[in-house]
Amino acid sequence: MDQDTCCCRAGRDLFPLDPSGRFRAMSSPPYQARREPLRERSYQPVAAVVSIRRLNQLEEAAADLHDLALVLARSVTDTGERVSLDEMLEAFGHTRESLASIPDDE
Numbered sequence: 001m002d003q004d005t006c007c008c009r010a011g012r013d014l015f016p017l018d019p020s021g022r023f024r025a026m027s028s029p030p031y032q033a034r035r036e037p038l039r040e041r042s043y044q045p046v047a048a049v050v051s052i053r054r055l056n057q058l059e060e061a062a063a064d065l066h067d068l069a070l071v072l073a074r075s076v077t078d079t080g081e082r083v084s085l086d087e088m089l090e091a092f093g094h095t096r097e098s099l100a101s102i103p104d105d106e
Contacts, residue, residue: 039047050058089095 037049039045039049086096089099
């Protein structure tokens with residue numbers, strides 16, 4: 001069975017940390033240079049320990065990238081044609097008056 005190891009990333013280098021040396025390794029220069037400790041399984045990173053501030057930054061960046069992708073997709077597919085509300089309602093067989101006459105659900 002694969003055993004998890006903990007390591008510290010410094011640039012592209014990974015420094016293994018053992019349970020007995022974890023505290024000492026976290027005070028070493030790679031960790032002090034704002035590197036996150038990683039958890040590896042079979043020499044593949046599977047988890048990282050990050051601060052809440054960094055996690056919030058990553059989540060905000062992901063949300064910004066999602067918004068950017070949406071804006072880019074809409075700008076690429078936009079033909080410039082605009083449809084009025086009345087035209088849209090007519091396409092579905094309604095008018096503003098017919099919608100107003102429908103009772104509200106409670």
